[in-house]
Amino acid sequence: MANRTVAGNPIVFRRYCAGDRAACLALFDANCPQFFAPDERKDFEAYLAAEAADYRVATQESSVVGAFGVATDNRNDARLNWIMIDPACQGAGVGARMMHDAVAIAGELDKRRLHIAASQHSASFFATFGAIEVTRKTDGWGPGMHRIDMVLNLAAAGA
Numbered sequence: 092m093a094n095r096t097v098a099g100n101p102i103v104f105r106r107y108c109a110g111d112r113a114a115c116l117a118l119f120d121a122n123c124p125q126f127f128a129p130d131e132r133k134d135f136e137a138y139l140a141a142e143a144a145d146y147r148v149a150t151q152e153s154s155v156v157g158a159f160g161v162a163t164d165n166r167n168d169a170r171l172n173w174i175m176i177d178p179a180c181q182g183a184g185v186g187a188r189m190m191h192d193a194v195a196i197a198g199e200l201d202k203r204r205l206h207i208a209a210s211q212h213s214a215s216f217f218a219t220f221g222a223i224e225v226t227r228k229t230d231g232w233g234p235g236m237h238r239i240d241m242v243l244n245l246a247a248a249g250a
């Protein structure tokens with residue numbers, strides 16, 4: 092997996108393992124309630140327990156600083172799952188690297204679309220990669236946290 096740089100230190104992407112669980116939950120907590128509704132934590136715990144085979148982590152000096160997953164939805168569709176970066180590392184290009192990897196992974200899976208369940212705080216980030224808003228549900232993630240479902244056409248994204 093690729094090596095990146097934040098503040099001079101290499102960022103290494105690798106697959107999630109069970110030993111990363113606590114660090115990933117800490118990432119969630121560090122981004123809650125600003126970017127995730129508190130009620131979403133149980134869903135993230137369930138995901139890590141049952142569905143994390145496709146999850147990947149970004150590490151810096153062995154510490155987990157971010158994570159994301161790409162999973163198959165159906166024949167033509169993939170889904171971006173639980174993308175999050177340590178607030179101390181946000182804005183340094185790690186999320187963009189993850190989006191490029193996510194598009195590449197979905198392309199390797201021969202999918203046509205990447206679905207993204209965003210919020211009003213992250214939708215504009217995904218839009219910069221070509222994702223289009225499909226539906227919006229006020230308070231869909233919890234009070235004050237609106238759900239914005241988006242789709243990214245992989246052919247247009249160059250996958």
Ligand SMILES: CC(C)(COP(=O)(O)OP(=O)(O)OC[C@H]1O[C@@H](n2cnc3c(N)ncnc32)[C@H](O)[C@@H]1OP(=O)(O)O)[C@@H](O)C(=O)NCCC(=O)NCCS
Pocket residue numbers: 122126127174175176177180181182183184185186187188208209210212213214215216219
């Ligand atoms: C959204 C998130 C994954 C972006 O990752 P990041 O590493 O901070 O983003 P990058 O540094 O790669 O930024 C890439 C570009 O997107 C912009 N950007 C970053 N976060 C943004 C946001 N929330 N909204 C709009 N633009 C954003 C950056 O300014 C940068 O623009 P530039 O290339 O013109 O400088 C990260 O901020 C995060 O973990 N947020 C909290 C969790 C979250 O909301 N996850 C999404 C749940 S659906």
